[in-house]
Amino acid sequence: MKDLTKHYTNGEVTIVWKNSLCTHSGNCARGLSEVFKPKEKPWIKPENAATEKIIEQVKKCPSGALSYFMNEEK
DSSP: OOOOEEEEEOSSEEEEEETTTOOOOOHHHHHOTTTBOTTSSSSBOGGGSOHHHHHHHHTTOSSSOEEEEEOOOO
């Protein structure tokens, strides 16, 4: 499988997903199903939750496939 890194943003925070690290534990979808929707494309919809909730859930990713960074204010 090709290494992919994808970015998804709600304008305030950007979620970074690295497919090569993902173990498909499902923690993200179980913990924040309004944002992480594995059966849809795009599967991450950061506009569906508050930034704090997204950060909290991303930090629970056991494989490190999900990370985040705060966007710079313009």
